[in-house]
Amino acid sequence: MNDREIGAHGASLAPGGGSPPAPGGARPPGWPAAIGLVVTVAGAVGFVVAFVANASTGWLGGSLAAALLGLGVALAYWGRDLAGDEVISGAYPTPHDDVPGAAALGADLEQSAGVITRRRFLSRFLVVGVGVFALSQAVILGALGPWPGRSLFVTAWRPGRRLVTIDGVPLTRDVLAGGGILVAFPEGHTDAANSQIALFHFSGSEFKPQPGRETWSPEGFVAYSRICTHVGCAVAQYMDEAKVLACPCHQSTFDLLDGAKPVAGPAGRPLPQLPLAIDPQGYLVAQSDFTEPVGPGFWNAG
Amino acid sequence: MSDRRLKQSLRTAFGVRRSPLRHGAGWLDENLGGGSGLLRQELRHIFPDSWAFFLGEIALYCFILLVVTGVYLALFFHASQAMVVYHGSYQPLAGVPMSDAYSSVLDLSLDVRAGLLVRQVHHWAALVFVGALMIHLLRMFLTGAYRRPRRINWVIGLSLLLLAGFNGLMGYSLPDDLLSGTGLRIAYSITESIPFLGPTMASLMFGGQFPTSGLIARIYPVHIFLLPAAIAGLLGLHLGMLWLQRHTEFPGPGRDDRTIVGTPMVPAYALRTTGYLLLVAGVLTAFGGLLQINPVWLYGPYNAWDASTSAQPDWYMGWLEGAVRMMPAWDIHIGGFLLPAVFWPAVVLPGLIFTPLFLWPWLDGMALRDGVFHNVLALPSERPGRTAIGAGFVTFLTVLLVAGGDDVFASAFGLSLPVLLRTLQVLFFVAPPMVALFTYLIFRRRARRWLTTGP
Numbered sequence: 001m002n003d004r005e006i007g008a009h010g011a012s013l014a015p016g017g018g019s020p021p022a023p024g025g026a027r028p029p030g031w032p033a034a035i036g037l038v039v040t041v042a043g044a045v046g047f048v049v050a051f052v053a054n055a056s057t058g059w060l061g062g063s064l065a066a067a068l069l070g071l072g073v074a075l076a077y078w079g080r081d082l083a084g085d086e087v088i089s090g091a092y093p094t095p096h097d098d099v100p101g102a103a104a105l106g107a108d109l110e111q112s113a114g115v116i117t118r119r120r121f122l123s124r125f126l127v128v129g130v131g132v133f134a135l136s137q138a139v140i141l142g143a144l145g146p147w148p149g150r151s152l153f154v155t156a157w158r159p160g161r162r163l164v165t166i167d168g169v170p171l172t173r174d175v176l177a178g179g180g181i182l183v184a185f186p187e188g189h190t191d192a193a194n195s196q197i198a199l200f201h202f203s204g205s206e207f208k209p210q211p212g213r214e215t216w217s218p219e220g221f222v223a224y225s226r227i228c229t230h231v232g233c234a235v236a237q238y239m240d241e242a243k244v245l246a247c248p249c250h251q252s253t254f255d256l257l258d259g260a261k262p263v264a265g266p267a268g269r270p271l272p273q274l275p276l277a278i279d280p281q282g283y284l285v286a287q288s289d290f291t292e293p294v295g296p297g298f299w300n301a302g
Numbered sequence: 303m304s305d306r307r308l309k310q311s312l313r314t315a316f317g318v319r320r321s322p323l324r325h326g327a328g329w330l331d332e333n334l335g336g337g338s339g340l341l342r343q344e345l346r347h348i349f350p351d352s353w354a355f356f357l358g359e360i361a362l363y364c365f366i367l368l369v370v371t372g373v374y375l376a377l378f379f380h381a382s383q384a385m386v387v388y389h390g391s392y393q394p395l396a397g398v399p400m401s402d403a404y405s406s407v408l409d410l411s412l413d414v415r416a417g418l419l420v421r422q423v424h425h426w427a428a429l430v431f432v433g434a435l436m437i438h439l440l441r442m443f444l445t446g447a448y449r450r451p452r453r454i455n456w457v458i459g460l461s462l463l464l465l466a467g468f469n470g471l472m473g474y475s476l477p478d479d480l481l482s483g484t485g486l487r488i489a490y491s492i493t494e495s496i497p498f499l500g501p502t503m504a505s506l507m508f509g510g511q512f513p514t515s516g517l518i519a520r521i522y523p524v525h526i527f528l529l530p531a532a533i534a535g536l537l538g539l540h541l542g543m544l545w546l547q548r549h550t551e552f553p554g555p556g557r558d559d560r561t562i563v564g565t566p567m568v569p570a571y572a573l574r575t576t577g578y579l580l581l582v583a584g585v586l587t588a589f590g591g592l593l594q595i596n597p598v599w600l601y602g603p604y605n606a607w608d609a610s611t612s613a614q615p616d617w618y619m620g621w622l623e624g625a626v627r628m629m630p631a632w633d634i635h636i637g638g639f640l641l642p643a644v645f646w647p648a649v650v651l652p653g654l655i656f657t658p659l660f661l662w663p664w665l666d667g668m669a670l671r672d673g674v675f676h677n678v679l680a681l682p683s684e685r686p687g688r689t690a691i692g693a694g695f696v697t698f699l700t701v702l703l704v705a706g707g708d709d710v711f712a713s714a715f716g717l718s719l720p721v722l723l724r725t726l727q728v729l730f731f732v733a734p735p736m737v738a739l740f741t742y743l744i745f746r747r748r749a750r751r752w753l754t755t756g757p
């Protein structure tokens with residue numbers, strides 16, 4: 001490298017160490033680096049004490065940080081001030097100097113590629129062979145998980161299956177006498193995340209069933225899927241006065257008295273309603289599975 | 303044999319001469335550079351100096367710290383969703399059934415010595431890593447550092463940002479607490495929204511319909527091996543190219559596109575940058591020790607039927623969260639098929655943002671008919687158009703970021719959420735061009751002054 005010295009100091013690495021003298025003879029003070037090193041030693045000792053004593057995270061982090069910062073300050077100061085203000089210059093590699101080199105590189109590569117392209121038929125066959133091999137490896141991607149099939153269209157709800165709490169306690173027509181909300185699952189499937197429902201009990205005057213769903217809400221019991229149709233969070237915030245259910249993730253809000261249609265936020269579709277019935281013993285049961293896919297939209301959910 | 307004589311004969315036996323440095327240097331040069339003197343030349347590698355060049359170093363040192371702290375965490379983390387009953391020292395969760403993964407994070411946070419410190423340093427380092435990459439890229443943008451011959455390195459830098467953000471999301475997901483599970487649920491739903499392929503892609507990637515029991519075990523090798531290896535490889539390329547091309551420099555006396563002026567690597571730059579490494583590590587350790595972050599024990603284990611209010615992703619995902627929140631509920635039904643509204647902000651918008659960013663060096667070169675090599679950086683005032691576009695883009699991201707916390711801002715400032723959301727929707731379209739225009743006008747005046755009177 002054709003270094004040209006424009007700084008105050010010589011180019012050679014002074015063997016045996018020692019900082020080069022500053023111009024004008026005044027040596028920069030060493031005390032900032034010394035303070036840094038003192039802090040490092042203190043911090044390191046403090047860290048060992050804190051670690052052995054099983055001190056709090058604040059003491060551990062504080063002492064270790066002090067040790068690191070002290071050493072960092074010492075070295076940075078050494079590099080900035082004690083090592084001198086040696087400034088050197090050199091040449092950037094530029095293409096202008098190297099045009100013959102680039103041309104020669106191109107010629108070389110062309111010649112090397114010729115080894116393959118001269119055999120025209122064989123070289124095309126090589127492309128086909130490599131391509132088919134690469135594509136064949138896609139089968140591995142297809143085995144990374146199960147294919148969805150119909151799984152997005154079904155939940156664990158079946159005709160006559162009882163509604164139970166997360167602890168498996170069956171729900172009867174006596175629940176929610178004072179209003180409010182219950183989270184329910186299909187009996188025997190309290191781990192089925194896609195089957196979770198929010199159960200409400202409305203009086204006949206306030207709740208108007210959607211057309212075609214007149215038989216889905218016996219005695220005013222109404223159940224909606226509890227998975228947001230936006231991006232699938234649990235729609236967990238119930239506002240009793242407004243009779244709306246809101247999603248904590250993106251604030252989608254669903255009107256429970258009007259088929260859980262979205263009234264605010266980014267969700268575009270209502271929460272699916274589960275058709276309910278009450279069996280002869282008074283237990284709340286499902287009439288059937290949901291009649292549409294629960295949760296966020298996807299291509300064939302149409 | 304006396305001690306001195308022993309040393310003397312050892313020296314003779316191993317051919318050690320007086321100065322170990324001199325001898326060691328010869329040995330190194332011979333074994334690394336074939337005795338050609340290459341090592342001496344490379345030790346004098348010139349680094350131009352500016353505070354602005356520290357930004358990339360911060361990112362690099364964050365990555366080093368992430369690897370070091372990550373290894374410590376990996377010693378204690380269990381990548382398993384097998385159900386266990388918690389019996390650790392955190393009383394509020396005593397006897398609660400939870401995944402082995404969540405339980406192991408509680409243990410390493412609360413019962414492993416210095417575990418919480420290391421976990422918090424890891425999290426802070428991830429946040430600063432992505433932030434440093436962003437500001438570093440912004441600095442490159444505003445000073446035209448991406449121009450020939452550094453176009454590929456711009457592409458590598460952007461790829462590093464994507465990988466870092468994605469790996470941050472993976473790491474956020476591993477503890478299997480309530481917030482991380484919610485984030486994964488959203489990621490699954492976004493994948494599901496892709497036309498035609500979405501449901502199959504989501505099922506293959508997540509191993510079935512969300513929530514799946516093997517997801518943590520699947521994310522773990524991606525987080526601790528695949529993506530870090532990709533980041534390390536690209537970082538190596540990035541630094542290798544930087545080494546060969548030399549670093550850019552700001553305009554100054556004696557500097558031009560053919561002449562580099564700066565500090566030699568040894569001793570000054572090496573000392574300084576090692577100091578900076580330690581300073582970055584020190585600041586992040588102080589953060590980790592003194593500033594609580596992601597206290598997962600407060601959130602509880604992930605259950606698909608639990609939800610947390612004001613759930614927020616890590617800050618660097620905030621723009622995407624904001625886009626998802628701002629998008630109106632426009633589900634499109636086409637002949638029995640559904641295109642969910644979330645597809646636009648979560649899949650299309652990132653593509654619209656990153657495609658021009660990746661192509662930017664070529665777009666810029668074409669627009670300015672600039673095909674020559676640049677080693678001297680342009681000052682933002684020199685290119686008011688470029689600076690205006692940068693300012694508009696930062697404004698755009700800021701609007702998205704604010705929207706990502708709209709519920710938090712609404713409750714903090716007593717605003718109505720729908721009004722705030724509508725305001726942000728308007729700002730999304732209006733603010734970036736306005737800011738760009740003002741920036742252009744201000745910097746064009748400055749540029750004219752700069753051209754007439756010099757910088």
